[in-house]
Amino acid sequence: MQHTTKHILVTGGAGYIGSACVAALLKAGHSVTVFDNFSTGQSDKVPPAATIIDGDITDPEAIDAALGSASFDTVMHFAAKKAVGESEAHPSQYFATNVVGSFQLLQAMERHQVPQLIFSSTAAVYQPPVSDAPVTETTPTQPMSVYGTTKLMVEEMIASYARTNKLAQYTILRYFNVAGDAGLQYQEHNAQNVFPILSESIKTGAPFHIFGTDYDTRDGTCVRDYIHLIDLVDAHVRALSSTKNATYNLGTGTGYTVQELVDMFEKASEKEITTIASPRRPGDAAVVTASAAQAKADLDWQPQHTLQEMVQSAL
16 A cells, blocks of 8 residues: 555544544654544644644534645544443434534535545444354444444445545444553543543542343353554554545454453552442443454554553553
8 A cells, every 4th residue: 555645634633542543643644633622632632743623523614614724635533422321311412413513524525525534433333243253344233322323324424425426435444442542641531431440440449330240251241342542543544545435343353351351450450449240231232342354454454452451551
């Protein structure tokens, strides 16, 4: 894949994944403009070499002005609300930000003829697996949450824009469970993911709830596929050189149980975590792992980092 430098607009570029991507893009020689409303993003994590535009994806004039401020080759679209529980409690916010916001972005991209879009999607678009087989890109989609529904709607919008020649090229990246630190020491406030919650338990001694201890797995707790932030970011940088319209899973293909994760945190921190066995959560499948064979074939991408490294860097 030949490497040309591009000018990239990164929406949500001050977020946990966005900021790590901005740093990697700058390191690869690209020029980067960050578009973020800083509702959850942290401006001090945006590298100084990036241009910052303070704006909201739900404001059509702001996104239009941002795309009109320079000649962009690519948009990397991270700006979104992303907590499953919150999406069930406040669906309106999720449709407004994730769906309407993305629609306004696509409209502005068409208007300013920006050819390429790389979209941050999620494994939450899939039907919960009925078997332990890894999830492939052809696994049926049937989101169990409002969050997953909004991401799938955006995927379908993107594909429609491309099919009707309003967008030249797109890559949709479906993340499994992203964890670890990419060197920016990013701490998400009120994060709903298991890694920050376990880190918090280590720090404060707060008990950790395990939702469901009676699954048909090796120790009764759910099995999940965790991917290091550094590996995830690497896939985005590689997607810049892609010429085909495609959707890829990003995961390692290896699953760990929640209990194994707790054990690993305890071992790495040399502290004990108090766990509370809580009832299963609705919509949680017993085993979810990714097949990322397609990303390896097309993007020459494969994860390099272990779960131990994720735990170590999170701590």
